[in-house]
Amino acid sequence: MKLEDKNIVLIGMMGSGKTTVGKMLAKEMSLNFVDTDKELEEKIGRSISEIFATDGEDEFRRLEEEIVKQVAERGGQVIATGGGVVLKPENIKVLRKKGIIIFLYTAPQVLIKRLKDDDSRPLIKCSDPERRLKELLRIRLPLYRKAAQIEVDTGRLTPDQVVRVLVEKI
Numbered sequence: 001m002k003l004e005d006k007n008i009v010l011i012g013m014m015g016s017g018k019t020t021v022g023k024m025l026a027k028e029m030s031l032n033f034v035d036t037d038k039e040l041e042e043k044i045g046r047s048i049s050e051i052f053a054t055d056g057e058d059e060f061r062r063l064e065e066e067i068v069k070q071v072a073e074r075g076g077q078v079i080a081t082g083g084g085v086v087l088k089p090e091n092i093k094v095l096r097k098k099g100i101i102i103f104l105y106t107a108p109q110v111l112i113k114r115l116k117d118d119d120s121r122p123l124i125k126c127s128d129p130e131r132r133l134k135e136l137l138r139i140r141l142p143l144y145r146k147a148a149q150i151e152v153d154t155g156r157l158t159p160d161q162v163v164r165v166l167v168e169k170i
């Protein structure tokens with residue numbers, strides 16, 4: 001399969017830079033950029049926060065699975081996924097068909113700094129977001145590692161540097 005028919009799929013926690021890096025990487029590699037959260041919001045006509053608040057996380061995961069399936073069928077894209085995409089094995093199965101899966105690892109201490117004034121992540125709207133992030137990462141780390149062919153620690157790198165590393169590795 002030619003690169004223009006494949007997908008480059010970014011996975012990792014919220015705040016790991018999937019969207020920022022993804023947009024830059026897509027430009028660099030002349031591929032389309034797709035963000036599954038954005039696609040979902042556009043399709044449903046509601047924000048992720050609203051979906052969580054009115055229908056709950058299970059319904060969000062069901063909608064996310066539908067969107068992932070649709071996006072994964074197309075090719076020639078850099079796909080930024082939601083942080084919880086690895087929770088459903090089916091998502092990874094479909095993304096892998098045309099995709100190279102890349103895990104952007106970011107330590108919780110770095111994530112918390114990046115997300116401290118962010119209001120758009122319902123899962124960390126709680127009294128102790130750092131603890132919550134650590135808990136989520138503890139559960140998800142093995143899933144991210146199992147799913148990915150490439151892993152990059154983004155902690156000390158600028159988005160530009162992450163893109164450089166990725167272009168080398170892909």
Ligand code: S3P
Pocket residue numbers: 012013014015018037048081082083084085120121122123
């Ligand atoms: C989630 C991450 C979010 C979004 C939703 C759930 C998660 O995406 O899909 O709020 O479970 O980690 P980002 O990783 O783009 O923030």
